[in-house]
Amino acid sequence: MRRQLRIGTQALLLRGGGALLLIAGLGLAAVTERGLLAHHLAAARHGGDVVQAGARGPQPGQHGSMVLVSGTPDVVESPHDADFNLTVPTPVLSRRVEMFQWREVRAGGVHYELDWSDELQDTARFEQPRGHANPKAMPLRGERFMAGKVKVGGFELEPMLVRALPGTETVAPDPSRLPANLAASFSLYHAYLTTSVDPGSPRLGDVRVSWQAVPVQPVTVFARLDGNRLVRASLADDQGYQVQVGERSLSDVLPDVPEPPEFTTARRAGAIVLAGLGAFLLLWERRRRVGDVVLALAVGVTAIGAVSCASWLGGGWPPVLAWLAVTAAGVLVVLLLHRRMARA
Template identity: 50%
Template sequence: MRSTKTTNAIGLAWGARTAGAVLMLCALGLIAWNERRVMDYSAAVSRHGAPVLDLGGAGRPAAGQYGSTTRVSGLPQVVDAPRDNEFNVRSNTPVLVRHVEMFQWREITVAGSTHYEMDWVDRPIDATGFAKPAGHVNPGAFPIQGRQFEAGEVRLGNFRLATEIVRDFPGRVDVPVDEKSLPANLSATFTAHDGALVTSSKPDRPRLGDLRVSWEAIPLQDMTVLARIDGDTLVPGTPAQPGDAGFDVQVGERSLLDVLPALPEPPAAVSVVRGGAYLLAILGAFLLACGGRFRRDALFAVGVGVVVVSAVAGAMWLAGDAMTASVWLLFAVLGAGLAIWRVQQRTARAAH
């Protein structure tokens, strides 16, 4: 007859194995649930067009990213600042804009009453169309034109930005002028006044035909850009609908959901859940081995646990993403190698 001690040992071994089987089933259920929600999220994102990568400010151009849409954020870096050579004005900005205005006659009609006044206007006004052109003739074409100067290269994070994206940067700030930096042929004509250059001999009392030249720049501030990856450059993507620019620019650090509110919420704690599934499977394998040749063999349990979890996850990804599936199956092979190595070691010891 079996002793009470032997019976208790057998009972404990079966209890451990039962607990191990339950833990193994929990691990498989957990990894299956986790990978299913990751796959559902990837499918939902793909319905928005190209894959969306959330690279933030630390992302770098890498193989396999071409054509993907990404969110990149940070403070833009101007590599080659724009310069207005004609006036020798330079600013560390993505875009420098020269504004030219002329003091001209304007016709204003209010409630059927027409009157005329002179003001700064950024385009030539044709006085021949006035109701009373006599005495209100304007000079005509501007001798100096307004222009826009763009930086040779602007980077956000580790990506260059296409010109179309840079032009869409919001905000404008005045660029102060330095009368002393003017070329010799213009210093005798222009005088600094209220942040601009004017041709008026008496800036407070401009006369017909006087010019006023000023500059504006896009300020350097934290930006978030959603655009398509083309090598090391962010470029506009294919418009989703008429009127869509194919990219988005927002001021400040914005999350992917801020920029694309239609996207589903990404699954939380994906890596933590995967780690939990591995731990449950390893503990389950350790308990299942109680009473057998591999009892108290932690390395064998690690190998078996990794094989089971990785194989299930890899099989789930096979139909949707071969690359992800291959990574999971690689872990399964590594786990199998560890388990087989422990089996061989045990067999060799038993032979001696």
């Protein structure tokens, strides 16, 4: 009597423990896949699933993915201002041209003052043009010069991303490198070139030219990988890319996108092991064959595959079909083992 009671209690404990392990495995699988689904759906609004790249550049299988990469830009082909023979190792070089002109100021009446302006002030539009005539044209124009090729972390940036690189710093020109025709007209004053004979007291029509460059500093770029280039994601709900200063995490760049679960492969394997161990304990009374271990593992794979498949419903067909195939394979193994054991 006591032996039967002990055996019954042992069986009850084994079944209870098996059920708990099976439920734990199913729960771990559901949490993992739902976390991946939440990340996938949020990332889709910004262009698609995210690959957090290292410094090795594009890798096989990454094409079409959204890439998050940090690093200091590598300017492979520096921009060049041919007019002033100025080359700067920067992603973007901007030239600003200003002329000392009359401008009309309307504040408590109309008055006129001489000041630097990078736009031609049209005297014909002045209320009192007499005595305030400006030159008819700007002798030079401002321009922006782009680097021929810029890379971050081994990924080449398309021109739109290069233009989006943040920050500016003043570039002092080298008068000794000026072409002869400009060297006769311009001289260095502070960090710009000017045609003024007395830079401290400019006269009407004097010109000054200055340059600004995007600093070469650590940045983080988020964009779509096309071949070996990062480009704007045209199907994203927002602008399709992000460029920020410094090394940033995914949550910094896209705060509305949750981080995907860590150690996904280990978590999935752990879920299968827990579910398989739970099934083995539930089948403990059948422990007469080595095949029971394989049967329990197949039951675990089937259960985890079914839960994972259901977790991905509404999140895209590829993971649903992949987990459906895993479930079908598990069911097939269970049926074959059950039939073999029944024959034996």
